[in-house]
Amino acid sequence: MSESDNIREPSKAAGGWGALKSVGRQLMGSGAPVSNARTLLKLNQADGFDCPGCAWGDPEHGSSFEFCENGVKAVAWEATRARVTPEFFAKHSVSELQGWTDYDLEHQGRLTQPMRYNPETDHYEAVSWQEAFDGIATALNALDHPNQAEFYTSGRASNEAAFLYQTFVRLFGTNNFPDCSNMCHEASGVALTQAIGIGKGTVLLEDFEKADLVFCVGQNPGTNHPRMLASLREVVERGAQVCVLNTLKEKGLTRFADPQEKLEMIRGGSEPTSTHYYRPRLGGDMAVFRGMSKVVLEAEDRAQAEGRPAILDHAFIRQHTTGFDAWCAMVRATDWDHIEDQSGLTRDEITAAAQLYIDAERVITTWAMGITQHLHSVPTIREIASFMFLRGNIGREGAGLCPVRGHSNVQGDRTVGINEKAPAALLDAMEKELGVPLPREKGHNVAQAIGAMLDGSARAFFALGGNFARAVPDSTLVAQALGRLDLTVNIATKLNHGHLMPGKVSYVLPCLGRTEIDRNSRGERQMVTVEDSMSMVHGSGGINLPASKELLSEVRIIAGVAKATLGSEVVDWDALGDDNDKIRDMIARVLPAFGDFNKAVRQHRGFWLRNPASEREWNTPSGLASFGEEDLRDLTEWQQVKGQQATFVLQTFRSHDQYNTTIYGMDDRYRGVYGLREVIFINPADIEGIDAEAGDLVDIIGCHDDGRLRACRGFRVVPYDIPRGCIAGYYPEMNELVPHQTYGDQSFTPTSKSVVVRIERHQP
Ligand SMILES: Nc1nc2c(c(=O)[nH]1)N[C@H]1C(S)=C(S)[C@@H](COP(=O)(O)OP(=O)(O)OC[C@H]3O[C@@H](n4cnc5c(=O)[nH]c(N)nc54)[C@H](O)[C@@H]3O)O[C@H]1N2
Ligand SMILES: Nc1nc2c(c(=O)[nH]1)N[C@H]1C(S)=C(S)[C@@H](COP(=O)(O)OP(=O)(O)OC[C@H]3O[C@@H](n4cnc5c(=O)[nH]c(N)nc54)[C@H](O)[C@@H]3O)O[C@H]1N2
Numbered sequence: 001m002s003e004s005d006n007i008r009e010p011s012k013a014a015g016g017w018g019a020l021k022s023v024g025r026q027l028m029g030s031g032a033p034v035s036n037a038r039t040l041l042k043l044n045q046a047d048g049f050d051c052p053g054c055a056w057g058d059p060e061h062g063s064s065f066e067f068c069e070n071g072v073k074a075v076a077w078e079a080t081r082a083r084v085t086p087e088f089f090a091k092h093s094v095s096e097l098q099g100w101t102d103y104d105l106e107h108q109g110r111l112t113q114p115m116r117y118n119p120e121t122d123h124y125e126a127v128s129w130q131e132a133f134d135g136i137a138t139a140l141n142a143l144d145h146p147n148q149a150e151f152y153t154s155g156r157a158s159n160e161a162a163f164l165y166q167t168f169v170r171l172f173g174t175n176n177f178p179d180c181s182n183m184c185h186e187a188s189g190v191a192l193t194q195a196i197g198i199g200k201g202t203v204l205l206e207d208f209e210k211a212d213l214v215f216c217v218g219q220n221p222g223t224n225h226p227r228m229l230a231s232l233r234e235v236v237e238r239g240a241q242v243c244v245l246n247t248l249k250e251k252g253l254t255r256f257a258d259p260q261e262k263l264e265m266i267r268g269g270s271e272p273t274s275t276h277y278y279r280p281r282l283g284g285d286m287a288v289f290r291g292m293s294k295v296v297l298e299a300e301d302r303a304q305a306e307g308r309p310a311i312l313d314h315a316f317i318r319q320h321t322t323g324f325d326a327w328c329a330m331v332r333a334t335d336w337d338h339i340e341d342q343s344g345l346t347r348d349e350i351t352a353a354a355q356l357y358i359d360a361e362r363v364i365t366t367w368a369m370g371i372t373q374h375l376h377s378v379p380t381i382r383e384i385a386s387f388m389f390l391r392g393n394i395g396r397e398g399a400g401l402c403p404v405r406g407h408s409n410v411q412g413d414r415t416v417g418i419n420e421k422a423p424a425a426l427l428d429a430m431e432k433e434l435g436v437p438l439p440r441e442k443g444h445n446v447a448q449a450i451g452a453m454l455d456g457s458a459r460a461f462f463a464l465g466g467n468f469a470r471a472v473p474d475s476t477l478v479a480q481a482l483g484r485l486d487l488t489v490n491i492a493t494k495l496n497h498g499h500l501m502p503g504k505v506s507y508v509l510p511c512l513g514r515t516e517i518d519r520n521s522r523g524e525r526q527m528v529t530v531e532d533s534m535s536m537v538h539g540s541g542g543i544n545l546p547a548s549k550e551l552l553s554e555v556r557i558i559a560g561v562a563k564a565t566l567g568s569e570v571v572d573w574d575a576l577g578d579d580n581d582k583i584r585d586m587i588a589r590v591l592p593a594f595g596d597f598n599k600a601v602r603q604h605r606g607f608w609l610r611n612p613a614s615e616r617e618w619n620t621p622s623g624l625a626s627f628g629e630e631d632l633r634d635l636t637e638w639q640q641v642k643g644q645q646a647t648f649v650l651q652t653f654r655s656h657d658q659y660n661t662t663i664y665g666m667d668d669r670y671r672g673v674y675g676l677r678e679v680i681f682i683n684p685a686d687i688e689g690i691d692a693e694a695g696d697l698v699d700i701i702g703c704h705d706d707g708r709l710r711a712c713r714g715f716r717v718v719p720y721d722i723p724r725g726c727i728a729g730y731y732p733e734m735n736e737l738v739p740h741q742t743y744g745d746q747s748f749t750p751t752s753k754s755v756v757v758r759i760e761r762h763q764p
């Protein structure tokens with residue numbers, strides 16, 4: 001394919017016929033088009049299954065079916081006809097499979113049987129479930145200490161699976177819970193807990209219908225939360241404002257043609273999804289919010305001097321917050337040069353954005369990875385919260401904070417105890433429920449688990465879903481460390497690179513997916529539950545026949561491993577593994593917020609988990625919402641490594657055809673890239689600066705100074721409307737460049753959106 005085939009005009013709007021065409025292709029490509037079309041009708045329905053795509057909420061009064069192009073991809077991906085059987089593993093050795101791409105591995109289809117690695121033949125071989133459970137138990141019990149094991153969770157796991165898993169792991173004796181959330185919204189959890197006493201957002205989907213202004217910051221909903229576009233579009237249609245802060249001009253944040261709107265599709269029309277669009281530099285958002293707060297404070301001064309009504313919500317600030325004076329002094333002392341330099345926006349731009357805020361009664365701020373994957377993500381989110389406190393934009397209709405979660409149940413997993421530093425209240429309640437003491441010392445997050453694997457203190461890795469080896473920074477280094485462990489276990493639906501670095505003893509345990517019917521030993525259908533970004537908990541029950549007769553639910557697999565490892569004296573694993581209602585009863589005893597869980601979840605559309613901050617009740621040490629305490633930093637030193645020519649700051653993000661490490665296809669339609677993932681997006685002026693031309697191949701070299709050579713070679717230069725000095729490329733390929741030693745302060749999240757690199761001429 002020539003270079004002009006790879007790089008073309010991007011689509012004019014997100015959604016539209018391009019999305020429908022893609023849906024058709026996905027359904028046909030799955031090998032089961034008809035049954036998958038039927039499957040889609042049950043997506044996000046009260047009696048169907050929760051979309052495994054993202055964690056955006058479902059509308060309260062949604063009667064028509066709710067899905068999006070990328071939800072379809074997620075479903076077709078799981079409901080494929082292709083199978084990875086024992087014969088497949090007999091044919092391909094692990095060393096051979098290591099050379100395959102992520103795309104090729106996952107396109108082999110669904111895993112069908114439990115497999116054990118045979119180091120003598122270098123092949124995975126089929127085993128019975130009981131052999132697998134016993135083998136894992138023996139290896140776990142042979143460790144010198146439970147803390148030598150790392151228990152990873154990916155955010156697709158249901159509440160029931162996650163709760164049972166943390167019960168098992170804590171009884172086994174460790175709090176080592178590295179979690180995909182550590183690489184994702186951890187900073188939101190940390191910062192919001194400090195600011196408002198709960199690590200979750202405070203808005204409901206209905207609030208978007210009432211907001212006068214939505215700030216949409218550092219996220220790309222057109223690809224990653226497509227159903228959110230409908231909400232943004234509705235805000236704009238109502239005459240309210242959507243102000244985007246994004247380093248790139250993302251298609252979905254400009255226009256959206258809703259494939260579910262028949263007339264619009266026929267007319268080929270589309271509607272705007274934003275009214276204002278500003279492009280800060282990577283990591284510049286704290287400066288933007290600081291600048292906007294400065295404008296608001298100055299406007300308040302003028303209003304006071306002129307005897308006009310106040311702009312600040314003084315009553316809210318007085319009654320509900322602490323730290324206002326100190327924070328104000330800091331904001332006033334920050335000068336405009338510093339703000340402009342750090343934000344990459346001009347004072348005029350920031351003033352115009354702040355004026356929108358001053359003019360709006362009800363404001364929502366949403367954000368995702370563009371905010372959370374930086375060194376200073378926690379202070380940035382504190383700054384966002386402080387800005388919102390100024391006019392009391394929290395805990396009332398149409399206003400609030402909305403971190404838009406990634407994996408469909410990543411928020412729920414945390415709620416039910418996947419937490420390496422679980423609150424004492426949860427551990428107390430678990431001890432009361434189980435009647436035995438549990439470990440209290442903090443466990444490992446992802447960064448610490450990687451450290452323990454690299455220094456040899458970790459000996460076992462167990463994954464409830466996900467693709468740890470590819471999702472983490474320095475992925476090759478970490479994959480090699482996985483291969484040195486005594487035990488690796490992966491519960492998974494599809495084969496990925498994380499399974500191909502087997503430890504001495506290694507198992508791959510295939511599980512049912514969310515779209516599949518799960519029956520217990522009495523033949524009763526089981527459902528699971530999930531929690532979305534708006535803290536709504538709902539049920540999810542599959543409708544397709546399982547991909548293989550051998551598959552077990554995640555819950556039953558966890559129960560099997562737990563029983564073999566710990567015995568059944570404290571917990572009747574067989575009973576819990578066989579009846580999700582029993583797990584839910586246990587969750588409700590440990591976490592009273594779930595109320596009469598089994599009853600509530602069977603109501604139409606589930607129920608809302610109470611969020612005190614959304615009712616202006618602050619579970620912070622002071623009992624008040626807390627203004628930020630950090631001053632604006634100077635990113636320059638961090639972002640420019642001294643003595644190195646032409647350094648750039650790289651963000652690693654998602655293309656339109658991927659789900660994290662799962663690559664559905666090679667196109668990124670909204671950005672005009674086709675058939676290729678090895679690209680870098682770069683400002684045309686910077687292309688000249690590195691003496692290259694559009695379409696050239698270049699090498700991108702990491703600048704982190706620890707003696708390790710980090711390189712992505714032969715990437716194609718794509719001119720793009722992106723601030724100078726900032727470049728962008730795709731994760732997971734570029735995880736080779738992300739150093740595992742640099743992570744966010746307090747969040748420990750890899751700095752995947754600010755990787756310092758230089759660009760060199762390609763050396764074949
Ligand atoms: N189809 C699909 N859906 C998904 C996923 C998927 O891979 N595919 N992943 C799921 C998961 S786990 C997650 S966490 C979410 C991720 O959802 P997003 O956060 O939307 O994910 P990214 O692709 O990383 O996009 C980051 C966005 O932030 C912008 N950005 C980057 N750095 C900065 C910055 O410093 N400032 C500002 N203002 N903007 C910045 C980028 O230009 C980009 O638009 O999506 C979830 N949904
Ligand atoms: N450089 C860089 N790195 C990043 C990011 C980034 O933006 N840039 N984003 C980070 C983020 S936000 C996240 S959330 C992580 C994601 O990290 P992970 O959650 O670990 O990765 P996924 O790619 O979502 O996992 C895909 C695998 O999950 C398994 N799977 C799918 N469905 C199921 C199921 O129902 N049950 C089970 N048991 N397994 C299933 C399949 O085997 C599939 O191969 O990556 C992080 N890494």
Ligand SMILES: [Mo]
Nearest residue numbers: 184185406407
């Ligand atoms: Mo995520």
